[in-house]
């Protein structure tokens with residue numbers, strides 16, 4: 001007789017994880033405000049030469065932590081915007097769990113960040129643009145639906161996706177151009 005338990009579905013969770021992609025006007029005003037702050041943080045990151053991604057953690061309609069992607073300046077491969085915000089929130093609340101919190105992030109999370117979201121028990125994630133290369137909510141994977149995470153998460157995506165994408169595109173365009181001009185200078 002097999003001793004394996006079938007956990008192929010989220011059948012041990014009361015509320016299975018959900019992903020909803022919707023247009024800007026289907027989000028409420030508060031969502032707009034918090035994502036606008038996350039976009040400002042992303043711009044701040046771009047100004048310091050980091051890939052522009054921003055994140056804001058909200059509890060009870062109050063910002064408890066925020067951050068932007070900064071692995072280069074901090075020499076920390078884990079310093080993605082979500083990780084920075086989660087670490088700061090845990091420190092300031094003196095708690096390793098962030099139950100009831102909503103994370104606003106301008107880009108679809110990667111495996112590392114989704115792991116941290118699950119471990120910190122954040123309940124809701126609102127993201128902006130999809131990340132075709134490393135996003136694991138809708139792009140490369142639907143990782144949050146895996147039953148082994150044992151945490152139900154509501155994910156709502158697409159908020160200000162165009163603005164977020166435009167920031168990233170402008171950043172990479174500028175970086176390509178500056179690389180080209182450095183190449184030209186070196187060949188003189």
Ligand SMILES: [Zn+2]
Nearest residue numbers: 080109110113
């Ligand atoms: Zn990440």
